Amino acid sequence: SAVISQKPSRDICQRGTSLTIQCQVDSQVTMMFWYRQQPGQSLTLIATANQGSEATYESGFVIDKFPISRPNLTFSTLTVSNMSPEDSSIYLCSTPLVGRETQYFGPGTRLLVL
Amino acid sequence: DAKTTQPPSMDCAEGRAANLPCNHSTISGNEYVYWYRQIHSQGPQYIIHGLKNNETNEMASLIITEDRKSSTLILPHATLRDTAVYYCIVRPNYGQNFVFGPGTRLSVLP
Numbered sequence: 001s002a003v004i005s006q007k008p009s010r011d012i013c014q015r016g017t018s019l020t021i022q023c024q025v026d027s028q029v030t031m032m033f034w035y036r037q038q039p040g041q042s043l044t045l046i047a048t049a050n051q052g053s054e055a056t057y058e059s060g061f062v063i064d065k066f067p068i069s070r071p072n073l074t075f076s077t078l079t080v081s082n083m084s085p086e087d088s089s090i091y092l093c094s095t096p097l098v099g100r101e102t103q104y105f106g107p108g109t110r111l112l113v114l
Numbered sequence: 115d116a117k118t119t120q121p122p123s124m125d126c127a128e129g130r131a132a133n134l135p136c137n138h139s140t141i142s143g144n145e146y147v148y149w150y151r152q153i154h155s156q157g158p159q160y161i162i163h164g165l166k167n168n169e170t171n172e173m174a175s176l177i178i179t180e181d182r183k184s185s186t187l188i189l190p191h192a193t194l195r196d197t198a199v200y201y202c203i204v205r206p207n208y209g210q211n212f213v214f215g216p217g218t219r220l221s222v223l224p
Binding site for chain 1: 148155156157158159160163201211212213214215216217
């Protein structure tokens with residue numbers, strides 16, 4: 001199975017600031033996904049990070065709020081911009097492995113905005 | 115929107131089999147049934163998936179009805195460490211993202 005790591009694992013931030021979350025995969029992958037899980041809720045897809053092109057955002061999520069980078073086939077970042085307490089969530093990256101039928105998830109970044 | 119329906123919660127006695135049902139009556143012919151679980155504060159963990167045949171691995175068994183409109187995940191000997199939220203997801207194989215519903219919160223009781 002793939003090893004997917006995220007940094008930071010958790011953080012406490014002040015409102016109005018921004019946080020960049022890193023996702024590293026130990027093998028080259030074509031697609032990477034970013035999810036949000038609000039407290040007590042299920043996972044919601046934020047966007048698909050495509051290498052070499054702009055990320056594709058789901059309804060309700062915009063690039064200005066959640067800019068995404070995908071500089072190569074093993075790495076992606078998600079920035080949560082101008083944070084408010086409503087952004088307190090777990091943020092997870094995920095990827096299907098090339099040639100595999102399953103999708104793997106990182107351990108998540110637990111964010112608390114005060 | 116998630117294309118599956120699961121009971122919100124279930125209890126199971128430790129050591130007994132846990133049978134988690136899932137309805138997916140609108141499943142398409144090219145869609146697989148996937149099961150994931152999420153233990154508190156961790157990322158979702160892949161359990162098993164199948165198209166139309168029953169599947170078994172070291173973690174669980176997946177029983178899919180002949181009409182493919184429902185399935186059951188079976189944990190043969192549940193332990194306390196199996197306490198988690200279990201998600202049943204349908205999607206075409208490879209490439210598309212997963213759409214998560216609320217899942218079933220399984221509590222394994224001593």
